[in-house]
Amino acid sequence: MVDAVGVPADEDRTAAERFMGAAVPSVIRTGAPQGAGALPQHGLSEAEALAELREIAARNRVLTPMIGLGYSDTLTPSVIQRNVLENPSWYTAYTPYQPEISQGRLEALLNFQTMVGDLAGLPVANSSMLDEATAVVEGMLVARRAVRGGGNVFVVDADALPQTKAVLAVRAEALGIELVELDLAGGAPLPEGVFGALVQYPGASGRVWDPSGTIDAVHVAGGQTVVAADLMSLTLLASPGSMGADVVVGSTQRFGVPLGFGGPHAGYMAVRQGLERQLPGRLVGVSVDAEGRPAYRLALQTREQHIRREKATSNICTAQVLLAVMASMYAVYHGPDGLRAIASEVMTKTGLLRDWIAETGVEIVNDTFFDTLTVRVPGRAGEVVARAREGGVQLHRFDADTVGVSVGEATTMTDLHRVAVAFGGPAERSFGYVGGQGAAKVPESLRRADEYLTHPVFHSHRSETAMMRYLKRLADKDYALDRGMIPLGSCTMKLNAATAMAAITWPEFGRIHPFAPREDVPGYLEMIDQLEAWLADVTGYDAVSLQPNAGSQGELAGLLAIRGYHRSRGDVHRDVCLIPSSAHGTNAASAVLAGMRVVVVATDEGGNVDLDDLRAKIAAHADSLAALMITYPSTHGVYEHDVLDITAAVHEAGGQVYIDGANLNALVGHSRFGDLGGDVSHLNLHKTFAIPHGGGGPGVGPVAAKAHLAPFLPSHDAAQGDGDTAGIGPVSAAPYGSAGILPITWSYIRMMGREGLTEATSAAVLAANYVAARLKDHYPVLYTGESGLVAHECILDLRPLKERTGVSVDDVAKRLIDYGFHAPTMSFPVAGTLMVEPTESEDLAELERFVDAMIAIHTEAERVGAGEWPADDNPLANAPHTAAAAVASDWPHPYERELAVYPAGTAEAKYWPPVRRVDQAYGDRNLVCACPPVDAFA
Template sequence: MSLNIHYQENFKDRHIAPNEADTKAMLETVGVNSIDELIEQTIPATIRLKQGLNLPEAKSEVDYLSSLKQTASLNKVFKSFIGQGYYDNITPGVILRNVFENPGWYTQYTPYQAEIAQGRLQALLNFQTMVIDLTGMEIANASLLDEGTAAAEAMFMQYSLRKKEQGNKYFVSEAIFAQTIDILKTRANPFGIELVIGNHETFEPNAEFFGAIVQYPAGNGEVYDYSHFANVLHEQSVKLTVIADLLSLTLLTPPGEWGADVVVGTTQRFGIPMGFGGPHAAFFATKDEYKRSIPGRIIGVTIDSNDNYALRMALQTREQHIRRDKATSNICTAQALLAIMAGFYAAYHGPKGLKLIAERTHGLTISLAESLKAIGYKVNNQAYFDTIEVELGDLKGAIHKDCLDNNINLNYKGDKATISLDETTNFEDVSLLVRIFSKVKAIATDSVVVVDNVSTTIPAALQRTSEYLTHPVFNSHHSEHEMLRYIKSLETKDLSLCHSMIALGSCTMKLNATTEMIPVTWPEFGKIHPFAPSDQVLGYYTVFDELDKWLSEITGFAAMSLQPNAGAQGEYAGLMVIRAYHQDRGDHHRNIALIPASAHGTNPASAAMAGMKIVVVKSTEKGEIDVEDLKAKAKEHAENLSCLMVTYPSTHGVFEESIIEICKVIHENGGQVYMDGANMNAQVGLTSPANIGADVCHLNLHKTFCIPHGGGGPGMGPIGVAAHLVPYLPGHAVVNIDKGKSIPAVSSAPWGSASILLISHAYIAMMGADGLTNATKYAILNANYMKARLEQHYPVLYAGANGRCAHEMILDCRGFKNFGIEVVDIAKRLMDYGFHAPTVSFPVAGTLMVEPTESEPKHELDRFCDALIAIRSEISQVENGQLDKVDNPLKNAPHTAAVVTGNEWNHDYSRQTAAFPLPYVAAYKFWPSVGRVNDSHGDRSLICACPPLESYMEEEATA
């Protein structure tokens, strides 16, 4: 017997689930002899790539982690005192292991199906409560992308709410962080908002201003008393946004108590690693009167069908998928996983623990300041929390060198430096800094005494007196055992990819392999400040460079920007690049965006944010772009045409034959083609955005390239561009990444949520060219296999020229309304079978959009198909009168364990039918934790913080 001593495990065989026998059986069902034959019938020959991808040979999982460890060692983990919105901290082990590293939390989908998402909804409600309490505001959302974009969202909300007589000026304090000012410039430009940057102490508002924004504490560390400033603004009907540090608010008077209209910021220092810039959960808090204008998601309290406490995403009529270009924002991905971690961090430490962390940080900062003053340095601050500004003068060079020699980074600005302390700072760190500052003055370090008897510098008027985090959730889980059980109690209420496939069309819920996730928590990547000197982050630069090259090869483009930290952010960045390109050529008038009627709601919302006017292009009866209508509108608007926004394959799950002609029409009329990369999982290795004629495309790394969805974020949305658009890719105010004519930043950090780029880097490196191409082929095979099984029971709305779908399909459920069954009933009934519903009513109302991905084996596809077929049988029983039109398993779904095991059962169908409708369900049973939620009730009486359960029930009894 000969032995294969060169055998090496192949990652692609772990990622692509169907085996050889499965593949053969599925091909027979589909009716083709090979996968390649299926691909030929699915993807038009005119756009297929003529050669394979030019990527490095695939690595095994062991080899990849070994090589990445070497790359990681190129990063130098210095002690960071840079601050400026990013602070080192300690992620409690119980949260690190049981949330951040736990697929039960990071593989969940956005909680649109509330009945199987009560755990993360509760965790997000905790987050909202934490933000409301600490800021002193009335309502908060469930997170935004980062601090800078949250500030921009606040500016835009105030702009949208301005009075008719108000002008377009917005005051920006010069003391807010530079990256935030950069993003404000980006967002202000398309709307003609004039930013007036200056000193709040000398600024005099008038009717030309609609809003103002300040930082608390300020970028230089000073804690200003803004109460008079707020009063002066309000006398002129000018609204005030405050960017607040959440940890400081345990000691400082909250902005809601001295006049803020909006409070934004980041929760990064609540246990979230710096990660070279992200991901981190921002927050947005405001007054109740603005609840219908607040951007992002809001978690609200309601009741279920059994009148029990339940949670849901509230006020969804504000969102982009409904309001499109009139939405309050284009936000589709937030930072749910990081918000959940921050909320757990607050629950674990509680109000006393947070205050102790804040007091220690504040006290050590005072100790440093007083010690430096004692040896002759000028500290410019009077009142401060964790940051001081020190005059260095001619000593800057020597201090800088000695700090580097001791693995320390400060934030240098001219002949000054700001020094920011954090949760990880200890007395020895302060002592080391004082010795360094003493040494350059030739003061004997053994004679220097570090001041350790300190009192707060915060004026009495700005010291917090109000209580916060009084709810039991923040006062009950302070031992690790209690915290562990609390986290697990919420996790068990949520369905994730740990339980079953999540066949969401357009959302591509695929395997997030463990090996891809491991490096994210390595300190060489997690403990790096985004503004660390470039020679300290060569490991990150190596990853960025490789990922840029690989994604450029996959898309066919010249270069990528890795900065956009969400898909919708990528859309916006791409459109702003197109806008800059036109304006640089003198075509300032080009502002028309053609958008197909079937487009995802983020497309028109992003175009509106970029200052464009939307012209809708009709769809044909087949669901394809109406080429004649496109030609007519492109010609009509030729003089002002900016771009076409197109999703490919189409939102209807079809490779449209006319795509090259469509792109040519746009180019002939002076426009650019923006391709939405939501469906790249059907393109990789077989065709590409550049190959079809696109000029720019964003990639949803949390879809095609395996970053987990995290219960509603994080995501990443880098953009690729053709050569003529490269000079306009986003720059940054702090780190020089300018391409020559770069637009200002679209995200707070230069490379967005840099740490999770490692996940996509790992996926591509371990899959290689053949693996990536095969993944696309199997995504198409799995979809067409399901189509073949399901189309006998549900009409499939659209198909290509040869009757094939791409990687997803739309099941038409509209006909069932004739006998009282809605598509939502099918979605809820799927929960009883142990599944999350596919995408409901998008892009066509009354339909289900199904996408299986390449990661699911045949037996899981069959389980899902069996469930839908069984549900179709139940619908037939309603249709023929065997089941009552009102009292049937679909209308009453989902069935909870409490209902099924209750003493009373007043239905004509059995408990067995309700809870175990197919034999396999018993072995895989996932129980929804609440009955069907009451959406309208929750919107009528919005509660978006943790109410004491007793008082909530009392309120219901008297309502």
């Protein structure tokens, strides 16, 4: 088969088809559905696809969004849009698990954490959450963990955002938490058994009030307080931390991130001292490198779900890094003075609008405000909203008597006048306007007096020239797909085509509020309907929800659907989820958060599910079996021949089958989850369907299901589409999750068609087998299928090499940096191995460059083993090597400088890592998670 592996797919399709016939077991080869199917057979050219998408986008009506409810019209500075959002150096980067080649985005994320912590008034913030609603859920879970042995009641502010309440309800029900909604601003007493409370600040109504009394009362009751705060308002309002809040959460959307019909936006979380080790998600910290110089890294990684599995306290895997970078750079560019000026302008305009509306004789419900007014117009709410829309402005209709209006950074004086006219104000008006008077609109006791964003980074890049150069300097420190291959197994780092990326900045997609009326978003709904149909077609399912805004949330949604299905049949006792020991860590974490008990199933020597153990576990839990979660192809990178027997066994016992879609890139066009016995799956659009990883987010994790589970998929009361309001409730804040980046996947599929998607899978599997065949004599390939072939990725076993030479998997990973590569996935799913996934995007020359590098590193390791170099002083143990190390006057090592920094094949396009190997343990012992002083780098 080696000869067949060496045949490029585009030169000899017949050979590629023969090869796939050998690699993919015939028992699973289902291919295309009967009949034409929803998916177009042939793709369009780039120009044709963009033209078709332009027609769809044009059906959206771009009005001035003044709906509010946690989403605000903002202005993205052009220097940030062009140099971050549209820059492959930022959007094609991977999660910074290799810190030496991620120093740029780690610095940007440290800026984000510093920004959030300063404004929230708390010492530690993480590096982003998925959105505000899910951040509130995570805050609730932090509070629950912090109060050991406490009650089971979580109090929810009656003035909280409606979408937040809905997501809380779905998540709390699965975990057995009792929610009690109270008018906290009205002084409602707390019930018994409180472990925590949510305060919205300012409230969804726009009201600004002092929650310190409520926070104190929660503490007296033994609970923790979570405050959901508008980060922009905190430039003027007293911080929640100064009032005693334990956890502060929210969204950074209004820091220069487009609305995008609901996302992606970076949520945030900050915590008081003592809760930092309870933080979900990722935390960037400061450590030192091998020379003792400051270096950034991900801190406290043992908190991460992929390590803790069923003991995880959160299933958050990805985050919203690209959007967090944008928000942090918005703060860097504007600085504290600029942010304060923007907030003051918003508050002043809101005050002016309040006066104009009050002139009409209607009642303004909230006397205090930052950016939002709630107006009572008995029986006229629909009329007012309709008149405003005729004038080009979207307002929020709370009910028949109440209208909400929210002012944003991009709101103009013309917009304010049109709103006033909608309430009955004069058609023409003469007025004077003086900006910056906003602080007078809140009580004196709530005006912010302390300083924030004092670090020099928020004062040093205030011109476009300086900002452009800062962003370039950070990008140059990083390794992304624009430099070379990122061969990460299980992560599918493929091309994010420029044409597919083009539409996300069109205002017809970017400037649409997630709760815009149905009649203003027909283009979005058409694109979403098409995309759902295509994804259902390609997976063999009947229904798809695009709402989950990460793969982990798609997993959770699928398990909640299974839970809802069983309960609808009276099978409330079915709560056991079988999960193979090799599964992704999020699987077990998601199962726990869906209220299920995890039972681990063994895998055999070939990496397959152990059928005997599976049958034994099914028999032991037959009456309580809810589901089996498997990944296909397996996490070990092979097509399991027994998958139909596995799914049949679960169905016979009354369980449902969840197939993790992480490895769908090995199946598209050749097999379908629904035909393998799957009942539900999540799909990673940021893997198989070309949405960029963005340094660790955004992601989209749609959930697809068979018809019997369709009624239990996510729903949303504010959804504009048919059938999207009947289901289990929402798992994310917006009806369609991160809809703003769905044009990427739509374009990818439209340009590929069924034929192109099938060829892409063939090319990906061919590339993985080519790498495996070339390297097997140097690094044993740990798992193969019955044909001796792998799927779309291969696991290289480095344990024999370590036994012979002492060279570890970490040494090989760091040495690859010197050769100009990002390392493959390390020690997952097997410790001491590298999992390689080249994808279909890499050409033969890049594959050869990687293979040559791996062979050269093997040779270097053997020289260490032979005693030619000391075990503690050789090119691998000291990797990576920086430019500073290469030109240092002292070179005490027994190998040549040229070999250290210019190993074979790197001279033409040398990547210089900015730091030496980072000391991980030092960073955990000395936890620093905000911008260090400049003199630390002297």
